[in-house]
Amino acid sequence: MIECIEITKKYVSGDTETVALAGVSFSINEDEFVAIIGPSGSGKSTLMHILGALDIPTSGQFLLEGQDVADLDDDELADLRNRKIGFVFQSFNLLPRANVIRNVTLPLLYSKVPPGRREELAREALVKTGLGEDSFNKRSNQLSGGQQQRVAIARALVTNPSLILADEPTGNLDSKTEKVVMQTFQQMHSEGRTIVLITHEAEIAAYAQRVITMRDGRLVDDRLNGDAGKTGKPSQDTVATAEAEKEMSA
Numbered sequence: 300m301i302e303c304i305e306i307t308k309k310y311v312s313g314d315t316e317t318v319a320l321a322g323v324s325f326s327i328n329e330d331e332f333v334a335i336i337g338p339s340g341s342g343k344s345t346l347m348h349i350l351g352a353l354d355i356p357t358s359g360q361f362l363l364e365g366q367d368v369a370d371l372d373d374d375e376l377a378d379l380r381n382r383k384i385g386f387v388f389q390s391f392n393l394l395p396r397a398n399v400i401r402n403v404t405l406p407l408l409y410s411k412v413p414p415g416r417r418e419e420l421a422r423e424a425l426v427k428t429g430l431g432e433d434s435f436n437k438r439s440n441q442l443s444g445g446q447q448q449r450v451a452i453a454r455a456l457v458t459n460p461s462l463i464l465a466d467e468p469t470g471n472l473d474s475k476t477e478k479v480v481m482q483t484f485q486q487m488h489s490e491g492r493t494i495v496l497i498t499h500e501a502e503i504a505a506y507a508q509r510v511i512t513m514r515d516g517r518l519v520d521d522r523l524n525g526d527a528g529k530t531g532k533p534s535q536d537t538v539a540t541a542e543a544e545k546e547m548s549a
């Protein structure tokens with residue numbers, strides 16, 4: 300589904316150049332559940348933006364279902380993102396003054412879903428994230444960080460995308476809600492969707508079938524999780540490995 304070939308990304312501001320990605324190659328098959336971990340600044344979000352066709356690499360190739368995204372024009376890109384990809388941003392990107400339902404139905408504006416059905420789909424997606432119904436008509440700037448995070452997840456789910464990209468989707472959640480949200484991701488995975496999730500937390504990475512580790516803009520480790528994905532429980536191996544990683548990078 301995804302193929303990255305020697306991807307680099309450089310940011311230039313004034314006379315400083317930041318190499319956010321320094322040559323990254325990997326592929327992700329349909330139906331995989333992949334976690335990306337690594338220290339702050341290692342290039343995780345930059346990579347995710349490229350996987351979501353929100354940004355283009357400085358060099359290298361990014362193929363989505365065999366198609367080089369660089370060959371598409373803006374309309375084709377927007378169409379691809381709308382049809383295939385659900386994106387949960389690290390910084391939510393909600394409309395602050397619009398209510399919850401409106402935020403979640405937003406991606407459906409560009410879809411073929413009839414207007415009468417949109418609110419229903421939004422409610423279904425919100426229920427999956429465990430957000431209480433009493434919040435559905437609040438403005439998003441009246442919600443807590445954890446509640447906003449769940450609205451952002453529901454917004455990514457509502458179009459029923461085949462690829463879900465999530466940047467720290469549990470970063471603001473308490474451990475109980477974290478579990479609910481991770482079960483939602485597992486459910487989406489078992490329905491045949493591809494999931495790529497960035498996290499700082501070993502316990503979250505352990506839900507994935509495969510864990511990619513980034514450091515200094517490079518992919519430094521890529522391994523399968525022994526028992527995850529089958530049991531629906533976190534892999535204890537990954538918890539241990541990721542804990543060790545954290546100690547090393549601290």
Ligand SMILES: Nc1ncnc2c1ncn2[C@@H]1O[C@H](COP(=O)(O)OP(=O)(O)OP(=O)(O)O)[C@@H](O)[C@H]1O
Pocket residue numbers: 310311312317318319337338339340341342343344345346389
């Ligand atoms: N728009 C930008 N302009 C300039 N530099 C940027 C930009 N976005 C990211 N960077 C730099 O690129 C590097 C990688 O950033 P990125 O956001 O991908 O890291 P990250 O792994 O997601 O970190 P975190 O865990 O803190 O979210 C960092 O050094 C960052 O400062």
Ligand SMILES: [Mg+2]
Pocket residue numbers: 343344345389466
């Ligand atoms: Mg980031």
